[in-house]
Amino acid sequence: MKTNSFSRIGFILAAAGSAVGLGNIWKFPYVTGENGGGAFVILYLIAIAFIGLSIFIAESYIGKESKANAASGYQILSKSQNKNWRWGGFQIFAGIIILSFYAFIIGWIIDYLIISFTGLPSTIKEAEDTFTNLITNEIGTQILFHTIVVATMIFIALKGIKKGIERLNLILMPLLALILFGLLMYAMTLDSFGKAIDFMFMPDWSKITVDSILAAVGQAFFTLSLGMGIIITYSASMGKDTNFVKSSVFVAIVDTAVALIAGIIIFSFLFAAGAKSTAGPGLVFISLPLIFAGWGVFGQVIAVAFFCALLFAGITSAVSLLEPSVRYLIEKFEMSRVKAVYLTSGFLWILGIFALLSMSADYGEMLTFFGKNLFDHMDYLTSSVALPISGFVTCIFLGYYVDKNTLKTKFSSVTSVTVFNIWYALIRYIVPIAIALLFLNKLGVI
Numbered sequence: 121m122k123t124n125s126f127s128r129i130g131f132i133l134a135a136a137g138s139a140v141g142l143g144n145i146w147k148f149p150y151v152t153g154e155n156g157g158g159a160f161v162i163l164y165l166i167a168i169a170f171i172g173l174s175i176f177i178a179e180s181y182i183g184k185e186s187k188a189n190a191a192s193g194y195q196i197l198s199k200s201q202n203k204n205w206r207w208g209g210f211q212i213f214a215g216i217i218i219l220s221f222y223a224f225i226i227g228w229i230i231d232y233l234i235i236s237f238t239g240l241p242s243t244i245k246e247a248e249d250t251f252t253n254l255i256t257n258e259i260g261t262q263i264l265f266h267t268i269v270v271a272t273m274i275f276i277a278l279k280g281i282k283k284g285i286e287r288l289n290l291i292l293m294p295l296l297a298l299i300l301f302g303l304l305m306y307a308m309t310l311d312s313f314g315k316a317i318d319f320m321f322m323p324d325w326s327k328i329t330v331d332s333i334l335a336a337v338g339q340a341f342f343t344l345s346l347g348m349g350i351i352i353t354y355s356a357s358m359g360k361d362t363n364f365v366k367s368s369v370f371v372a373i374v375d376t377a378v379a380l381i382a383g384i385i386i387f388s389f390l391f392a393a394g395a396k397s398t399a400g401p402g403l404v405f406i407s408l409p410l411i412f413a414g415w416g417v418f419g420q421v422i423a424v425a426f427f428c429a430l431l432f433a434g435i436t437s438a439v440s441l442l443e444p445s446v447r448y449l450i451e452k453f454e455m456s457r458v459k460a461v462y463l464t465s466g467f468l469w470i471l472g473i474f475a476l477l478s479m480s481a482d483y484g485e486m487l488t489f490f491g492k493n494l495f496d497h498m499d500y501l502t503s504s505v506a507l508p509i510s511g512f513v514t515c516i517f518l519g520y521y522v523d524k525n526t527l528k529t530k531f532s533s534v535t536s537v538t539v540f541n542i543w544y545a546l547i548r549y550i551v552p553i554a555i556a557l558l559f560l561n562k563l564g565v566i
């Protein structure tokens with residue numbers, strides 16, 4: 121078993137690799153842009169520090185103590201070893217659904233990486249058409265890249281925790297840091313840098329609505345990879361001497377830093393070209409390529425660097441999404457790793473194809489029901505419904521179904537009693553109440 125657990129640095133890198141993903145470089149900047157900048161960033165930081173981090177520590181604890189997959193972990197640790205806690209495994213399924221569309225979105229990035237070499241769109245119309253065309257018409261291209269991404273994940277997952285996941289992160293995470301550092305340095309030379317900083321850090325509270333609070337909490341969950349059994353699964357392979365509280369804090373800081381840096385880079389670029397910050401999901405795929413095109417050959421170099429960063433961040437997250445179900449199948453059905461990897465990947469590969477077809481011109485209508493296409497349903501049911509529910513359940517589980525003294529003893533070997541008390545109050549009262557209120561509000565109940 122030894123070769124199949126992380127080294128200390130390996131665990132931290134892999135957890136950071138999972139956390140730092142498209143959520144940081146793609147989603148965070150556009151959600152910040154849509155929600156008016158500074159005030160949203162502050163809400164986001166609060167959501168990370170109080171809600172995200174407490175659940176991250178909670179998941180890390182469950183994994184480390186149970187040394188089991190995300191479904192059995194709850195049962196093993198519950199006071200009565202109650203079998204009903206096995207349903208904690210529903211988050212594993214949510215993860216596979218997310219991965220099915222995360223994979224083809226990474227496929228879009230590959231497409232843009234190629235466009236960066238062959239020629240970027242030079243007018244706004246062309247930029248919009250390139251993106252719309254990719255999603256609605258280029259089914260073959262999308263399926264091809266989706267398949268390449270899934271095949272890459274299979275290749276890495278087959279090699280296991282240490283030789284596959286740990287090694288991948290050991291290579292890609294430093295490369296990602298290097299690229300972001302270079303892009304940040306370049307952004308600093310632009311006149312618009314100051315404006316980007318102001319936009320991101322000067323709060324305008326009038327822009328805040330209940331929806332922005334929801335978006336901040338949702339983003340905190342997504343960006344820290346919570347609610348899908350990932351942190352539980354990775355922590356189950358954590359080395360004995362890893363301090364789960366410290367490593368959680370570290371990962372949250374790295375993840376937040378990357379999001380903020382990506383935001384600064386992207387807004388500096390946007391403002392340099394006088395572009396809007398409210399472009400939504402098209403920010404990275406429509407607005408940025410256009411700006412890069414305006415910078416000529418140098419812009420192409422920046423574009424390649426940028427899309428490589430996005431690609432690396434995406435791959436390390438995608439690989440982490442596969443592992444919970446792989447571990448579950450291995451432990452629960454005594455499957456071989458090979459079989460578990462192929463079964464999971466095959467399923468998500470097919471589901472991903474249906475999801476991408478649901479956005480296409482030819483098959484969209486067929487795959488649209490209850491007012492939304494399949495992709496939107498999958499996104500909504502996971503990000504907005506399953507993730508908060510999982511977070512809520514994890515809090516209730518540790519807060520009420522695990523012996524407090526046991527928790528206290530385990531925590532006291534790695535941190536102070538004060539930290540434990542704060543964390544315990546958060547997961548027992550504050551976080552579940554906050555999640556419940558936000559969730560009910562989103563459903564329109566309150």
Ligand code: PHE
Nearest residue numbers: 139141142143144343345437
């Ligand atoms: N945390 C990753 C990101 O920010 C996304 C992710 C979500 C990865 C869920 C795994 C699980 O992009």
